[in-house]
Structure formats: structure tokens, C-alpha cells
Amino acid sequence: MSFLDYAPAPESRSVVHLRPSYGLFIDGAFVDGHGTPFPTISPATEEHLAEVATADEHDVDLAVAAARKAYDRVWSRMSGADRGKYLFRIARLVQERARELAVAESLNNGKPIKESRDLDIPLVAAWFFYYAGWADKLDYAGLGANPKALGVAGQIIPWNFPLLMLAWKIAPALAAGNTVVLKPAETTPLTALLFAEILQQADLPPGVVNIVTGAGATGQSLVRHPGVDKIAFTGSTAVGREIARATAGTGKRLTLELGGKAANIVFDDAPFDQAIEGVVNGIFFNQGHVCCAGSRLLVQENVHDDVVDRLKQRLSTLRLGDPLDKNTDIGAINSAEQLERIRELTAVGEQEGATPWSPACEIPENGFWFAPTIFTGVQSSSRIAREEVFGPVLSILTFRTPQEAIAKANNTPYGLSAGIWSDKGSRILAVADGLKAGVVWSNTFNRFDPASPFGGYKESGYGREGGKQGLSAYLAPSGGVS
């Protein structure tokens, strides 16, 4: 036996008690939906986890009505300090139930438990703590004295960070005094429903947060509902466009956090061992299901071969498998549909002449899996260098000068994030200045903090989440809800 064949170290599932079926969370209670319920599974095993209700137009109407009533009668009249108390309470309950939420997240999403345990859930709590602190300080949000909430916010979130995206949406909305109707992604509704239980535990007034599950049609009903004052969406650029069209001229506020095709730029004076870690973390974190993933590696031509060698060596130590095993580095692809898209795009990459490489790794029989893959010999014109793969696939391109690095990094319709690896501070600042990306990380990647605004340029969307800036997505200056 080899030491590196670590014995299985699975996190126990016994902390999660899933009900056989879940209804919609409307007006503080779980109610039946009028649409056809759908099963939710574990993408790692295709095991059936629970039956989840579908909200039809009528249910969405009920949810919006509940949110409106709660806004008019309770939440808009409550002091900021009191709203903050609820948020603090929610944050503490998330911490108390962290283990359970992490296991549920990994079960339903397929992400490794070490990520849900060490990153997703701690950040969820951090987001609620952070915005809890803002609730009674809105005068300092930069919108003048007495800024006003917008009313009812409709929020639609993706499946890659189910509970974290929920926190990014709900925490600032509630702190600013809005009430919420949230639609979780079709494939990952479970932690949002566990979160609904937490809201009951926290005694949040009924109707302040409503959770409607379902597929695209449910989201459409929410977007088109006339009683909604604001739509916040995180997801694909295609759906983002549809939402922008649907809300145009309705007076609804809109913020969009869409796709990305981030460049991770490695200069020849980079701290290489750490850069390799950053590149790996940049694209293989959460199986590459990250809108700000560093999916294009731009490496200075004179160090290209060395970087690729080191990268291959490092990839060979990644462990793919059971998301609940504490030693798993790469979990399951979230759905058969997503796996299909990754396969299609990587096949195109090969046809276009790029060379794929994956470490030897055993792919489990059931479930949806894709081995971490790097492509060398990728040109700027390749589809895998232009389109968002949203999977564990890295395209490696080269550059010769900082100017060329900036030009190549910006040569994309997206502009969500970028990374720079260099030991030279002045170069980092100069290059960052030239990059058109909402977030630029230097000598690190995929770091998130509630105090730091996050959002994109160009087709990566508009509006910011996180920090003081994230509040203005849910507030209007006093006397002026347009």
C-alpha cells in the first residue's frame, strides 16, 4: 500500500436530515407548489435526495404578495438596528449548522467537502455578519442621508455556489430594508430550503424572505411579475440578456453578474511555486464552475515550458472522487447537461489543434465527472479561449511583453476577473491598471471577502455585490425611487 492512497475519510451524512419532499417557502411557511414537483439528486452518484416543489405563476404571485405585505407592514417600518439583529441571528445560526449545510451543499452540488466546509459556508456566515453591521448605518452607504429600500427584490441564483450566492443576494437586500423572493437553481435547491428552516429558527417575520423553487419558467414568472421592484441575477450571459430585455421599460432595477473568461497572467519573474498553486486554484477550484475562474492562462513565452511541466506535476497530485471525502480536491460536475457542454467544447478545442492533457485519474462509474484538463497550443481565436467552458478546463496561451499580455487578457467580450503573477510591484500595478476586469487579483486568485465589491465589465454584467457598493444595488437616494 502506498501512503498516498489515503484511506477514505468521508464526512458523515448523519448531520443532514433531508425530508422526502420540500414545498415552497412562502410567508414564513412551507406550502405545496402548483407545478409538477421535480427530483433533486447528488451529481456524484445520481442518488435521489428529495422531491422539490415547482412554483408556477400563481405561486410566484403568492410569494410576491407575501413579500409586499411584509415590506409594507413590517420590514420597511423596522429600525435598521432591529433588522441588523435578525441578520446577526441568521449568521450565528449558519455557523451553528455549518457542518450540516456543508454536507448538504456537497451532496447536492458535487463540490468537495473541503471547499463547502472551509470556504462556502464560512463565507455565507461572513456575508450575513458583514451586512448585519450595515443595517443601521445606511446613511454612510454613499447615497446621502436616509436612503430608501427599493421594495420587493426578485433574486435568481446559480448552482455553482448555491448557498453563498443566496447570501450574496439576501444579506444586502435585507440590510437595506427590502423583502425578497429568491429562486434557487433547479439542480441545487436543498441548501436554500435548509436556509428557510434557519429563517424560521431565527423568527424572521413571515414574508420577508420567500423561496420559490423550480426551473427556468419559475424564474421567468418572477422576472415578469409586476409587483417586483428589483431583479438581481447571477448566471449565464444568455439568460442575463433575456432578463435585461424583459425588464427594460418596466422601471425595475436590475443587476447582473454573468459569465467570465478570466486571464491569469504569469510573468517570468513570478514566484513560480505559488503561481502554480494559484493557477490550479484559479481553474480547478469548484471543478471550474466559477464565473470568475482563471480559465485562460497567459504565460510569458520564455517560461512556458517550465510552467507547463510544473503544472502537470501538480495536477498529478489532485484527487478526484467522492465529494464527501475530506481529501477530495475535484468533485463532480453539477449536471449531465453541464458535462455535455464541457465535452462539446473540449472536443472543439482538440479539433482546432490545441493539445489536451489530463493526469491519470480514475473516473467513478456513476455520476457526472470530468478529469482536470489543460490545453496547450491554444490560440486567441480558439473557441476554448473565447467561450466560457464552466468546467475544469484550462487554456494555455503565451505572450511576450506586458502590453501584449494586457491586450490578450482584454480581448474577450467578458470582463469579470483577472490575475497577475509577478514579484515586481510596479509591474503588477501597471498591468492591473490596463486590465478591464471587475476584480484583479495579484499573486493570488479566487479570494472573496464581504467587504470587497465584486462584479463585471462588458458582457460580465453590471452592478456590484459585496462591500458598500453592494448596498447601492438595493437602495435609492432619499426622495428618489425612480
Added chain:
Amino acid sequence: MTIDTGAGARPAGAAPSAGAARALDLLDGPVTDTTLRRYLEGIPGVDAVGLEQRAASLGTRSIKTTSKAMALDRIIELVDLTTLEGADTPGKVRSLVAKAITPDPSDPSCPRVAAVCVYGDLVPVAVEALGSLHAPKARAAGNGEGIAVAAVATAFPSGRASREVKLADVADAVRNGADEIDMVIDRGAFLAGRYGQVFEEIVAVKEACRRPDGNDAHLKVILEVGELVTYDNVRRASWLSVLAGADFIKTSTGKVTSNATLPVTLLMLEVVRDWHRMTGEKVGVKPAGGIRTSKDAIKYLVTVAETAGEEWLQPHLFRFGASSLLNDVLLQRQKLHSGHYSGADYVTID
């Protein structure tokens, strides 16, 4: 040998040892302060935040059941059981040796440690106490690897003595039967940028490790990372030591406040991994000082296996310099076999 006091260019010792030859190839010219500086300062930098993050993430590996049993035995086999006190006596060393031979009297399946590590004047005591289990004798008799005797030398721990005294210290320990020499580098010279002097001293000590029969005592070069302070310094000192012919690079003496840490050991492992990629030669790593629990030691095993490779988990490529670690490993080992924790009275004090 004379001591280089200037910062000027000066070739290394006349007859190039294995170490000097390594450097000559790589530097493509004579070994001088200038060529060494050009080389060492051209090595990519270390990002402290990233290094520490990587170490922390390796520290989250969960080593359970059969893997844990394997790890605990491996840790014992990799320990340099150490006593380095002014109060050390022959009696204390004999007791240490007995513990090295039979770490757990209640369990004959318990492996032996790799070596005992003592001050130079106590080497004869350790050699005598080991008897037929002393590594060279055991090997000659076809009786396994035995247990080696390591001696700290070169005016350990400060290294503040003349080169003559340091070399005499080494020669004395080797003559008395030490199989391994743990030397300290001249941190003062290193921090002053006199890389040539540090290099030359390692080469000279390596020479002094040579026995009349042609075998060498293995040379571990202690960087004393707590005095080098920055990761960039540690990386340069690691490369310098490897270039000069070190068989092992070792973190620290255990005599200053900051000793082995996981990030610093990871960094040194990256150096030996890169050296192996470049040359095919394998250099060992020894973290020392501050590793007291099985849990911590297992993190080091994970870091070694996932950085340099599992083949490094052998006594000639990886060691723990430790004293109290062994008993914690024994307690964990007993717990794994019996299902319950015993206590300090069920392991022996050495």
C-alpha cells in the same frame, strides 16, 4: 583553509569535491561571491502568503485508519531521537539509545527510530550503547539498517568559532564513529552576503566528513531558519547548501525561538524537488524543533509525499529532529491498536 573575509571574488577550495562539482556545473564558472549571488538572487522569489496557504491546505488532509497506522510507523522510522542539552550525561545518552532501540516495550512490532542525535563528545557513548545495532555494524552483519549516530558539530548551535575549530569538531565526531554530521551554516556570513564563505565552509566540512575507509559521514546542513527570517533567504540558503554538497538540508537547531514550520519545510522540499528535476540527485530534508504531536508530524508526511514524492519518505531522504514527538506517536499507536487512549505512564521517558 583560510577564512574569506572579503566580499571579493575568490575561487573555492582547490580539489573540487562532489559539492563543488555540482556548483561548477551550474554556475558555469568559478564559485565566487559574485557568481553565487548572481545565481541565488536570480532564483524566483517566494510569495509568503501563497506559501503559507499551500502549507495550510496540505495540513487539512485527513489521514485515517490504515493510512494513519502506516503514517505513525513511518514517523517512528524517520525520527532522529535527539538530546542536546548542556546537562547531557553518558547515562542520559544510554537511556536515549535504549529508547531508540525499543521505543515501545509493550509492543515488539514497533519499529526503531532512524538515528540518535547527540553532541560530539557523547558519540562514543552512543556507539557503545548501540553495540551491534549501530548502523555500520548492523549493515555489515546483514542485520537491517540499524540505528545511526548523528552528531551536531561546527560549534553548534551558534556556529561562532573559527573554521579550524569547526573542522576539528567535525573530524573528532567522525573519528568517534558518528555516521551523520549536523552542521550549522554561518548565518552571519550568509546575511552579510558572503555566500562564497558559507559555500566554502560547507565544502570543507564535507571533506572533514570523509573517513579513512573512503566512506563519508552524511552531512546535514542546518540553515537555522529562525535567524534567516525571510522565505527568500531560506530558499537561497537551501540552494547554496545543496550546491555545496549537502546530503540533507535541515531547518533549525531547536535552540532559537522559531524552528521548523510547515511552510518553511514545504519551501525546502520544493528546492530538493527542483534539484532532483534538474540533476536526478536526491537531497534529504530534516525539519527539527517544535514538532511535538503525531497530528503535526502527519502533516509533514503529507507535505513530503505531495511535494517531493512518496519516495522521500525514507530515512535517507527525510528525518524528524525531535525528542518529545516519539512518545506522542507511541500513544497514538497504542490507541489505534487498543481502541482507547492510555496515558503518559504507558510510554517510557528516555
